[in-house]
Amino acid sequence: MKRKHFRQCELRVLRALCFALALPMLGGGCISAQSPGKSDPLDSKISGFWEMHWDSTNAPPATLTAEAMRRREDLYKKDQYARRWCDAVGMPQIMTTFRPIDIAVGSKQVVVASEVVPYPRHIYMDKTAHNNPDIYEPDVVGDSIGHWDGDDLVVDTTGFSDAGITELPGGGYRTKKSSLAERFHIMNNGENLLVTSTWYDASVFPKPHTYSVYYYRVEAQPGQQPYSAGEMACMPELPSREQLMAEPVPVALTIAKQPIAVAKAAKSAPNK
Amino acid sequence: MKSQFVVCIAFAIFAAILTAQSPNPDDTPPAAKDLPQTAGPNPHDISSYWELKDIPSYRPARGTRASLTPQYQAKLDKERAEQAKNPVPASPIPTASRYCTPMGMPFMMGQSPPINIVQAKNEVLIFSEQHSSARHIYLDGRLHPPADILERTTNGHSIGHWEGDNLIVDTVGFIDNVGMTGVNGGGVRASSSHLTENFHLIDNGNKLSYQATWDDPEMYAKPITYTYIFFRDPPDSFSMDEGCDAGDTYQGQK
Secondary structure (H helix, E strand, O other): OHHHHHHHHHHHHHHHHHHHHHHHHHHHHHHHOOOOOOOOHHHOOOOEEEEEEEEEEEOOOOOOOHHHHHHHHHHHHHHHHHHHOOOOOOOOHHHOOOOOEEEEEOOOEEEEEEOOOOOOEEEEOOOOOOOOOOOOOOEOOOEEEEEEEOOEEEEEEEOEOOOOOOEOOOOOEOOOOOEEEEEEEEEHHHOEEEEEEEEEOOOOOOOOEEEEEEEEEOOOOOOOOOOOOOOOOOOOOOHHHHHHHHOOOOHHHHOOOOOHHHHHHHHHOOOO | OHHHHHHHHHHHHHHHHHHHHOOOOOOOOOOHHHOOOOOOOOOOOOOEEEEOOOOOOOOOOOOOOOOEOHHHHHHHHHHHHHHHHOOOOOOOHHHHHHOOOOOOOOHHHOOOOOEEEEEOOOEEEEEEOOOOOOEEEEOOOOOOOOOOOOOOEOOOEEEEEEEOOEEEEEEEOEOOOOOOOEOOOOOEOOOOOEEEEEEEEEHHHOEEEEEEEEEOOOOEOOOEEEEEEEEEOOOOOOOOOOOOOOOOOOOOOO
16 A cells, blocks of 8 residues: 555656656747747848848938927038048948948847948847946947847837937938837848838927838859958048038028928039 | 764854855966866857956966067068157057057957957857957858958958867958057068967856967968957946047047
């Protein structure tokens, strides 16, 4: 009687032990499946070199607040200073440069590296909250956190400074009050990447401003080496760069009381 | 009697525990060579923020002194003699700092702020918080481009592969006289330089052993090697990029 009871206890313990060992494996499988629709985020087709073509940017004209309209000329001159001295350009220019960008999906971070600027974008995938503003120093690329929505990468960015080149496609400017929501969406079986950006900044836009950029994957041609990143040599010490500061402000930006769409029509007058 | 015996045993055990937990009396970290060589649970992922600390065996201040070729030594001696007569330095270092030129290799691997390594499927990228371009280490099996189309950069062109738990990286295609070019131990990064690196995790993945070997037949009589030991930063670390501004107003020129 005692021996039979003892064996029953053994069986109960064995079942409990097997369940305890199996549970983490089941849970781990569920967690890994939450990454981009695949078991490994490193398989994301978002990784790679991407470039813009002439038809890449779809940016409707922005509607600006009256205050933003008044500041356009001064902000343009501030951007020219950044261009003249080869400053780190930041967002959004890092995403719209004339050289390819390299997007790399890692286990905890997605980075966007540009050949034109030294400081990359860091998109932290293992954080659900932005850095504490008491310790985080705003910069030109901001503080980005991301998550997967199926195969799409969704990014939220705050913590911008107003340094670098701040103008946005379609109009308006990045400021310290700006925040940005982006969606990276793969198209055509990985040959193209559509990035939709929405800027929120009540000091600049009465309603959020949205535009998109359609990238083309940089592929090696048959018989050629795969693309390797270069390094742009902006040389601020060159005296010729001083000409940037002497260039007149575009006419459209000096017409403070007219919306940008109207100002573009009036731009038939020649300007340098 | 029995209770006294039990008390004595308990006291002895307690004393043994206390002794085992006592810190090293001089609080000195172990030498790099004595660190456990285990890579931890994921030896093939070196993604993290990694930081150097001023522990002599972890980052040798000067490293092994370089053995220079007679021709290069003569060139250095001549340059020093000319600089002694001319108060304006000929080194590119003041230009790199003043005008925010990308610092490049080997400076970006030996600087004080943490480096950020992000490992993707076919590429490892290394970033610096100080003014340097990203390092791209291609793991897709490609070769270095032919010399006639190779675009020279401050970080060179890097290709890598895994040998066991060691990431072996081969780099050529450096540019001359741009950025911070000095090599630990002597010599400089040049267009004729060839760099071999070995990255591998140690101390259960808490540290990254980094060994660099510079080979340049125009400069070195034999290759020069040095080793750094990086510490893994906490998982909530984030980048704080330098934001260099070359403008005259910022630099105090006006």
